[in-house]
Amino acid sequence: MKRHPALIPLSREHHGALILARLLQKDAPPYKGLPLEINGKAMYALEFYKNILIAHFIAEEKFLPLVKGLNSKIDALITEVLEEHDRFHISFNSINNQDNLAVHLDQLGKDLELHIRKEERQLFPLIQENCNEQILNTIEMILSV
Template sequence: MKRHPSLVPLSREHQRGLFLAQALKRGIPRFKDLPTTVDGKREYALSVYKALLQHHFHVEEIILFPAIRGRNIEIDTLINELLQEHQQMHTLFQTLHNTSDLETLLHELGLLLESHIRKEERQLFERVQVVIDKEQLHALGLKLES
């Protein structure tokens, strides 16, 4: 389903998140100028986290999720899972500073970030566009822009 305009800014950020996820996973072929060493990957992960993901998770938690919660059991279940995954990712990003197995941690973080974003795009956003009416989606879009 084509993405509703109100959700496009979040979807654009998801593209950047998927790019990071790809860079973090183990055994991925060299791509563009993405880092290939574990130290380079850690630095890249932390810079995207600080510049984008921390804020992205926060916006979803304080604007998106409250606006769509309480109308549909499947959406509510997804939101609960997504909130837990945000917490897991916050913890993993913090652990990057202090781990004895950086390679495994980066790989796990890449997998979780990828599956989280896919869940939002393929399950949450698809359902939201069916369940939430156009006016409410428009209002949500304005809140997300501000």
């Protein structure tokens, strides 16, 4: 399904977040220009979180109330997504306090990848199928601010 223009900015950010998710996982392939060692990956993850993911989560949380109540599947996914956002805040903020940083980053990477795939493959298609153009245009306005 082609992504509606209202959701394209989030999907573009998801691409970068997927690279981060893979980078953090054990046995990740090398990514040109990205750190190879565990401490460098941790620093990169924290910078990405502070500079991109926090704002990304806030943007999603601004528009999700608009689609709540349209469909029980959407509602269930919204609940999951918001709970995952809370867990990501905790997980990213605790990176510097880990006894086993490699295990923590691996799990964070796996969780982040699953989260993004859930939004891209389940939530966003349901939103596109269940929202009229007026709601989608409102979403686009909210995300462009």
